Amino acid sequence: MSNANINAVFYADTYHPIQAGSIDGTDTLPHDNAVYRAVLCSAAGLYDPFGDPKVIGDPYCTVFVGRLSRFTDEETLRKAMSKYGTVKNLRLVRHIVTGASRGYAFVEYETEREMRRAYEDAHHSLIDDYEVIVDYYRQHLMPGWIPRRLGGGLGGKKESGQLRFGGRERPFRAPLRPIPYADLQRLGIPPPPEGRYMSRFQVPSPPRCRSSHADMDDSPARQRRSRDKEEPAHRRHRRSADRDDSSHKHHKHKHREHSHQHKKRSTSRDYDFLDH
Numbered sequence: 001m002s003n004a005n006i007n008a009v010f011y012a013d014t015y016h017p018i019q020a021g022s023i024d025g026t027d028t029l030p031h032d033n034a035v036y037r038a039v040l041c042s043a044a045g046l047y048d049p050f051g052d053p054k055v056i057g058d059p060y061c062t063v064f065v066g067r068l069s070r071f072t073d074e075e076t077l078r079k080a081m082s083k084y085g086t087v088k089n090l091r092l093v094r095h096i097v098t099g100a101s102r103g104y105a106f107v108e109y110e111t112e113r114e115m116r117r118a119y120e121d122a123h124h125s126l127i128d129d130y131e132v133i134v135d136y137y138r139q140h141l142m143p144g145w146i147p148r149r150l151g152g153g154l155g156g157k158k159e160s161g162q163l164r165f166g167g168r169e170r171p172f173r174a175p176l177r178p179i180p181y182a183d184l185q186r187l188g189i190p191p192p193p194e195g196r197y198m199s200r201f202q203v204p205s206p207p208r209c210r211s212s213h214a215d216m217d218d219s220p221a222r223q224r225r226s227r228d229k230e231e232p233a234h235r236r237h238r239r240s241a242d243r244d245d246s247s248h249k250h251h252k253h254k255h256r257e258h259s260h261q262h263k264k265r266s267t268s269r270d271y272d273f274l275d276h
Contacts, residue, residue, distance in 0.1 A: 008174050008197035011204045012166030015144040016189050017042055017152055020164045024175040025192040028183045034162045038151030047146055049139045057089050057108040059140035060206060061115045066104040066135070066155075068092075069128040073101075080127045081107045085114025106137060120203055123168070135168050136206040143207075168204070 012020065017038035019025045030036040041047050068077070074092050081087055089108040094101055109115045123134040133155065139145055146152025154167025166172050175192055184191050198204065 009171035009200055010174070010193050010197050011168075011171050012142070012154070013193075013207050014190055015138070015142045015146060015152065015166075017146055018187070019189050020152060020154060020166050023165055023173055024177075025166065025172040026175050026177070026179055026184070028180060028187055028189065032161060034151035036151070038146045041150045041152075042144065042146055047150060049145050054091065055106075055140070058112075059137045060112050061088070061110070062106055062108040062137040063115055063118050063122070064104065064135045064137055065107055065122070066133045067130060068101065068103045068105060068132055069130040070101050070103060072128045072130070076128060077105055077107070080125070081118060081122065084109070084118035084121055086110040116203075133169060138167075138207065141207045171198075171200070171204075 010025075012025070017035050018027055018030055020038075021027060021031055021035040030039055065077070065081070072092075074090060077092060078087055078090050081090070086109060087107055088110050090105065092101055092105040107118070109118065119134055119136065122132070124131055125134075126132075135154070138154070139147070148156070148162070148164075151162075152164070153162075154164045155169040156162045156164050163170065172192060174197060179191055181191055
């Protein structure tokens with residue numbers, strides 16, 4: 001590794017609980033009980049990132065807003081986040097029993113450009129005198145995601161004993177020791193990237209999940225892109241169906257013609273028998 005990368009950082013493209021608990025992404029063992037819980041949850045497939053029926057909209061146009069004041073309501077949050085673009089949907093997460101704010105929200109904008117503007121400019125801004133954090137909507141974008149309530153997540157505070165790395169607040173640091181590639185591969189942990197480190201002043205792009213769910217949102221722009229991609233397939237399918245139908249009719253006609261010829265030959269043989 002070059003000396004230029006010593007102070008560089010890099011961000012996680014996929015999520016692994018043990019890696020998220022590591023300052024440089026090279027740990028192979030969970031260092032606290034929360035990471036251990038996240039590993040068990042991930043291994044057992046207990047968390048479905050698409051299982052929340054309240055989640056709607058385009059994840060590529062949505063930002064996560066955290067560390068909100070418990071007194072901040074939807075109207076105040078919408079007014080603050082509207083500085084960066086047109087807010088299409090807003091969901092302030094509340095306690096299912098008491099209705100009190102949980103201190104975080106999801107804000108969807110009309111376009112991805114507006115989302116990126118909010119990502120860059122709203123981070124560490126003040127809302128009701130609280131300094132908020134803004135991040136991409138990783139639940140639907142980052143493969144393998146485990147939320148903080150299950151021991152995962154990114155960020156956290158030192159006093160809580162649940163520090164997580166690889167995200168905006170705490171990106172991974174360049175490894176200072178040899179990377180244990182064999183151990184990481186054995187445990188299914190992606191190795192730290194080499195050759196694409198970034199400075200803290202660069203803005204990382206959102207992770208690009210290959211899940212089909214990302215193509216099922218109701219964003220007009222994404223529907224147009226999806227329609228443009230799928231239209232030739234539909235035409236090919238229609239042509240294939242027409243060929244199948246034509247082939248079926250041709251086969252049916254040939255079968256009818258063959259049956260008629262067979263019946264004619266059979267009748268001729270019957271007449272020959274009568275003549276003899």
